[in-house]
Amino acid sequence: MDRELHIRFLRDMLRARRMEERFAQEYTRGNIGGFLHLYPGEEAVAVGVLHAAEPGDYIVSTYREHVHALVRGMSMRAIAAELFGKRDGCSRGMGGSMHLFDAAHRFLGGYAIVGETYPVAIGAAYAVMMRGLPEAVICFFGDGAVNQGNFHESLNMAALWKLPVLFVCENNHYQIGTEIHRHSAVTEVYKRACAYNIPAERVTGMDAEQVHTHTLDALKRVRAGLGPALLEFETYRYRGHSMSDPGSYRPQPELKAWEADDPIAAELRDLPMHYPDADTLKAAGIDTTEDIGHRAIENGHLDTHGLEKLEAEIRAEIEDAIAFALASPEPTLDEAKGYLTAGLIHETLI
Amino acid sequence: MQTLTYWQALNRALDAEMAADDSVFILGEDVGLYGGTYRVTEGLYAKYGERRVLDTPISENSFTGLGVGAAMAGMRPVVEIMTVNFALLALDAIIDMAAKIPFMSGGQFAMPLTIRMPGGTAHQLGAQHSQRLEHTLMNVAGLRIVTPATPQDAYWQLRQAIRSDDCVIVLEHELLNFDQGPVDETIEAPPPHRAMVRREGSDLTVISYSRMANQALAAAGQLAAEGIEAEVIDLRGLRPIDWDTCAASVEKTGLLLIAEEDSRFAGAGAEIAATLAERCFASLRAAPMRVAALDLPNPYNKRLEQDIIPQPADIAAAARALINENS
Ligand SMILES: Cc1ncc(C[n+]2csc(CCOP(=O)(O)OP(=O)(O)O)c2C)c(N)n1
Ligand SMILES: [Mg+2]
Numbered sequence: 001m002d003r004e005l006h007i008r009f010l011r012d013m014l015r016a017r018r019m020e021e022r023f024a025q026e027y028t029r030g031n032i033g034g035f036l037h038l039y040p041g042e043e044a045v046a047v048g049v050l051h052a053a054e055p056g057d058y059i060v061s062t063y064r065e066h067v068h069a070l071v072r073g074m075s076m077r078a079i080a081a082e083l084f085g086k087r088d089g090c091s092r093g094m095g096g097s098m099h100l101f102d103a104a105h106r107f108l109g110g111y112a113i114v115g116e117t118y119p120v121a122i123g124a125a126y127a128v129m130m131r132g133l134p135e136a137v138i139c140f141f142g143d144g145a146v147n148q149g150n151f152h153e154s155l156n157m158a159a160l161w162k163l164p165v166l167f168v169c170e171n172n173h174y175q176i177g178t179e180i181h182r183h184s185a186v187t188e189v190y191k192r193a194c195a196y197n198i199p200a201e202r203v204t205g206m207d208a209e210q211v212h213t214h215t216l217d218a219l220k221r222v223r224a225g226l227g228p229a230l231l232e233f234e235t236y237r238y239r240g241h242s243m244s245d246p247g248s249y250r251p252q253p254e255l256k257a258w259e260a261d262d263p264i265a266a267e268l269r270d271l272p273m274h275y276p277d278a279d280t281l282k283a284a285g286i287d288t289t290e291d292i293g294h295r296a297i298e299n300g301h302l303d304t305h306g307l308e309k310l311e312a313e314i315r316a317e318i319e320d321a322i323a324f325a326l327a328s329p330e331p332t333l334d335e336a337k338g339y340l341t342a343g344l345i346h347e348t349l350i
Numbered sequence: 351m352q353t354l355t356y357w358q359a360l361n362r363a364l365d366a367e368m369a370a371d372d373s374v375f376i377l378g379e380d381v382g383l384y385g386g387t388y389r390v391t392e393g394l395y396a397k398y399g400e401r402r403v404l405d406t407p408i409s410e411n412s413f414t415g416l417g418v419g420a421a422m423a424g425m426r427p428v429v430e431i432m433t434v435n436f437a438l439l440a441l442d443a444i445i446d447m448a449a450k451i452p453f454m455s456g457g458q459f460a461m462p463l464t465i466r467m468p469g470g471t472a473h474q475l476g477a478q479h480s481q482r483l484e485h486t487l488m489n490v491a492g493l494r495i496v497t498p499a500t501p502q503d504a505y506w507q508l509r510q511a512i513r514s515d516d517c518v519i520v521l522e523h524e525l526l527n528f529d530q531g532p533v534d535e536t537i538e539a540p541p542p543h544r545a546m547v548r549r550e551g552s553d554l555t556v557i558s559y560s561r562m563a564n565q566a567l568a569a570a571g572q573l574a575a576e577g578i579e580a581e582v583i584d585l586r587g588l589r590p591i592d593w594d595t596c597a598a599s600v601e602k603t604g605l606l607l608i609a610e611e612d613s614r615f616a617g618a619g620a621e622i623a624a625t626l627a628e629r630c631f632a633s634l635r636a637a638p639m640r641v642a643a644l645d646l647p648n649p650y651n652k653r654l655e656q657d658i659i660p661q662p663a664d665i666a667a668a669a670r671a672l673i674n675e676n677s
Pocket of ligand 2: 174
């Protein structure tokens, strides 16, 4: 993978991890209410998948969607303000953590009823198909969500009508406290797609590059009008199901093993060494190319520095987003009433 | 007498019925190994094993339907729907199967099925997780609905539900789970649908159910300090409704206020107002009045959420207005 893409992945994964960690803090401070489902551990999936998406694609997500929204390009400010329930939130303070929406980014929402993403996705895909555009719909869901009947109903319709939808299963092996082998007779989610002749594969979800490559391939087929595809990414959430779940039903060795597989650590480890070229170094007035090159190899300072800079930028972005969310006004009841009909002409009878 | 939380009272009721009758079994998401999302089934998996405390996939319509089939074949299933919000996915099993099979079969099949679901508005759970479904369920012939507001009622009404040969919906409330109260396991329970006068008073009747009955009691406390004596009736259930207890109170006070957490339009309050207006027209000194949620999905924003759901102060204000305009 080229360095630029690698850095972009690293940046988004770090933004995702740090943002979620901050949201956990803000939750304990009482600035965020309700249920808060966090994403640490699963970042490589969002980053790999959504960096393969085009601006014209539609995204449908679940209640664990803050990072999908962020990587899709929605501003951290709008996400934070929504979690704070404020007027400048992406859903104007009406939706909250589980219901982020953004029409401009074709982010069709976070849905809190397990299984709702499939029908919304095939509906958007039907619209794309009718218009004959090379757009795709990306539909996220968890391993627990495949036992909802509408999974099968929607896969069947998607295949029957060759709808341009990519089904993306984030298999973190748990449905709250119930492990996958206790909720599913077949624990390889991708195998279910064969009943509908939908091409599917299982890929590690702990490596953004692999996620990205497989998503690009799958989307190529989808955009070509050949019908839906399904990708199952195996991943793990490091935290409990939500802030109200300590996650203590999971054995420590299991958690440790997955933490050892941390997708962010992997990104850092694989980061290609990058050295300024000779001209840059000369312009900077450094003695000799060889000398700085050697020192850089020995202590890796160039990368460490770059990383620190990146982290500092991300810290600043988060501070800014939180300050923005705090300062944003509360929505009013009149605004709330106005949103019920999205401003369409209507008669008030009651 | 012992003091228990609401969830502990439900837990005791389940335990007692499971111990008494082998045909009772529980099923639902995370009810077993995890101990229940709201702890209601805590300890039962260890005690009764994984067949009688069955962890299900996220397949609400089908596992509720499984409860229907098992009930037809002689068991007494207790389905836990994690929260009332997910019951929307099981309405086919509830409304079209559980409620109708006894009728459609000409009375051949009983429906000894209990469906528990905590409902109501908790804290900022957003529009999809703050459903109040009493509107929908009340309208279904063939269902019984109980709405316990206290730990004692939770204990009594769940046990009665499990013993009932009809399908009973136990509509709990998420915010009541940690409420504490006395629970006597020895005295005989009143009939499951008998309304209870929680506070006697002569100035007006306030009728409510579930958590809002407790809010109405709190409002009555505020009113008493001003010299207004409200009679507070807790319906304890929404289908059937104990009209005699309600009518007796309205005939005594002549003024009726209804407090409900669900929204006003076509809600429980509408049914109560209409029926009591029909029955007690001559005794009523004013039109019945309703305090209800605004006709909106729940906003996530904290202040707005509080604005749309009636608070004790809203109930007290409505009571004051009713009294002042009619005395
Ligand atoms: C229809 C429905 N039933 C139950 C729930 C409660 N619930 C929320 S998330 C969840 C588990 C979902 O697991 P999975 O699909 O694997 O996604 P994950 O949370 O692991 O990302 C459950 C049971 C719900 N939101 N919707
Ligand atoms: Mg999962």
